[in-house]
Amino acid sequence: MSAHTAPPSKKKRKSIEEDSIPTPEFTKLDHINLTSHSGTFGVDPIPVSWGHPDPLVRGPVICTVRHSSQRNAIGAHSGSYCVYTGLAVAAGKLNPEYVPNLKLTSPVFDIGPHSSWYDPKKIASIDPFGHLTTDVYSSYLNKGFDIRPTIAITKAHIDLPETREAVQSGRLKPDGKVLLPSGQSIVSKAAIEPVWYLPEIARRFGCTETTLRQSIFQMTNGMYPELITRPDIKIFLPPIGGLTIYIWGDPDTIPDEDIELTCRVHDECNGSDVFGSDICTCRPYLTHAIEECIKTAQRGGAGLVIYFRKEGRSLGEVTKYLVYNTRKRQEGGDSAENYFACTEQVAGVQDTRFQALMPDPLHFLGVTKIHNFISMSDMKYNAIVNTGIEIVNRVEIPKELVPDDAQVEITAKVFHGYNAGEAYQGIDEDELKKTVGREYAYDKPEGGENADGNRGNVVQD
Numbered sequence: 001m002s003a004h005t006a007p008p009s010k011k012k013r014k015s016i017e018e019d020s021i022p023t024p025e026f027t028k029l030d031h032i033n034l035t036s037h038s039g040t041f042g043v044d045p046i047p048v049s050w051g052h053p054d055p056l057v058r059g060p061v062i063c064t065v066r067h068s069s070q071r072n073a074i075g076a077h078s079g080s081y082c083v084y085t086g087l088a089v090a091a092g093k094l095n096p097e098y099v100p101n102l103k104l105t106s107p108v109f110d111i112g113p114h115s116s117w118y119d120p121k122k123i124a125s126i127d128p129f130g131h132l133t134t135d136v137y138s139s140y141l142n143k144g145f146d147i148r149p150t151i152a153i154t155k156a157h158i159d160l161p162e163t164r165e166a167v168q169s170g171r172l173k174p175d176g177k178v179l180l181p182s183g184q185s186i187v188s189k190a191a192i193e194p195v196w197y198l199p200e201i202a203r204r205f206g207c208t209e210t211t212l213r214q215s216i217f218q219m220t221n222g223m224y225p226e227l228i229t230r231p232d233i234k235i236f237l238p239p240i241g242g243l244t245i246y247i248w249g250d251p252d253t254i255p256d257e258d259i260e261l262t263c264r265v266h267d268e269c270n271g272s273d274v275f276g277s278d279i280c281t282c283r284p285y286l287t288h289a290i291e292e293c294i295k296t297a298q299r300g301g302a303g304l305v306i307y308f309r310k311e312g313r314s315l316g317e318v319t320k321y322l323v324y325n326t327r328k329r330q331e332g333g334d335s336a337e338n339y340f341a342c343t344e345q346v347a348g349v350q351d352t353r354f355q356a357l358m359p360d361p362l363h364f365l366g367v368t369k370i371h372n373f374i375s376m377s378d379m380k381y382n383a384i385v386n387t388g389i390e391i392v393n394r395v396e397i398p399k400e401l402v403p404d405d406a407q408v409e410i411t412a413k414v415f416h417g418y419n420a421g422e423a424y425q426g427i428d429e430d431e432l433k434k435t436v437g438r439e440y441a442y443d444k445p446e447g448g449e450n451a452d453g454n455r456g457n458v459v460q461d
């Protein structure tokens with residue numbers, strides 16, 4: 001090999017890289033620039049080639065307020081919390097020109113790279129280099145650019161009463177590695193902010209990119225004019241909740257199809273997940289999944305829970321509680337038969353979770369095969385399988401974990417095609433009609449006959 005064709009040394013390569021990176025322009029934040037005015041926003045955006053395997057060719061996602069002419073993404077960092085950043089600046093607590101010190105923030109374990117990272121059909125709602133900012137974009141950071149990670153990776157010990165109970169009753173056996181005698185389990189975890197590549201998001205929703213941009217612009221009351229004025233800028237950091245990945249066992253085994261992987265994809269339900277409300281199966285299903293994840297990790301595999309901030313089927317908690325009231329107050333009380341109709345009556349739609357983007361974090365982790373999928377949802381199953389991931393077993397929630405008042409939910413779901421396994425086979429119209437929930441004396445004075453939550457005519461089988 002001649003001297004001319006030898007690859008440059010790492011140091012030389014780094015300096016070539018830095019030479020090709022423009023000097024950052026810093027926006028003065030002492031006056032307001034309207035992003036709808038040409039000449040004030042995105043005059044010279046850093047190019048992005050979504051899906052390119054070389055992170056420098058792919059380009060960093062630049063979405064802070066510091067580089068308005070070089071910014072290449074619409075939206076803001078931190079999802080819905082971006083508004084609090086505005087409050088902090090308004091309150092005089094945060095200097096808007098502050099650039100984070102990322103020195104000690106890098107991931108505590110590795111994820112990727114995987115070939116799925118370079119396929120927009122597999123990843124279009126996450127930046128797969130989002131945790132590697134300080135590594136792959138160090139040359140930009142060295143030049144003074146404000147580029148922020150959209151993924152953070154750390155470890156934790158978690159302590160759940162259901163896991164302790166499983167240890168006490170002998171269902172789980174502490175091994176001192178995955179599960180401690182105290183009932184604490186040891187997890188690796190990642191928090192992920194949404195980063196959308198709009199052309200692929202549109203494809204997955206079966207609409208044009210223009211329709212997608214117009215719909216979001218309209219339904220947010222014009223929150224981001226660039227969605228309309230800058231069709232050349234394809235990246236959008238939407239002001240919505242992100243997701244968290246929890247892993248039990250060695251994360252390195254996740255892409256290995258020969259090593260057992262147990263997985264639950266869970267959509268946030270604060271009332272049940274955190275506060276133990278018994279109207280649905282969310283927390284029991286989640287803690288059951290965690291138990292199965294721990295067992296899988298103890299067998300040498302890995303357990304995975306992906307927790308999406310999609311409260312109330314992504315309709316939000318206010319809508320959800322309005323639906324609860326409708327369910328309980330309707331003629332005949334809460335019933336499996338009218339379960340979905342009540343949501344539609346209040347919100348105009350049954351569900352806005354749309355699982356089309358859900359498999360992305362699985363592809364981020366390099367998942368190609370799930371041995372045990374802890375979910376009864378056909379929508380989730382189909383969304384995952386349709387992106388080329390194999391699912392071997394679907395694991396239902398054990399019947400004894402379904403709260404009485406949640407019989408309405410599970411019966412309605414199974415009647416409409418969910419797979420809840422052996423225990424919930426053959427739910428017919430009759431079963432659907434006779435499954436009803438607890439009655440509340442919502443409209444009776446305090447201390448009324450049902451105010452203590454006595455069950456109404458709950459049908460159990």
Ligand SMILES: [Zn+2]
Nearest residue numbers: 269272280282
């Ligand atoms: Zn729930």
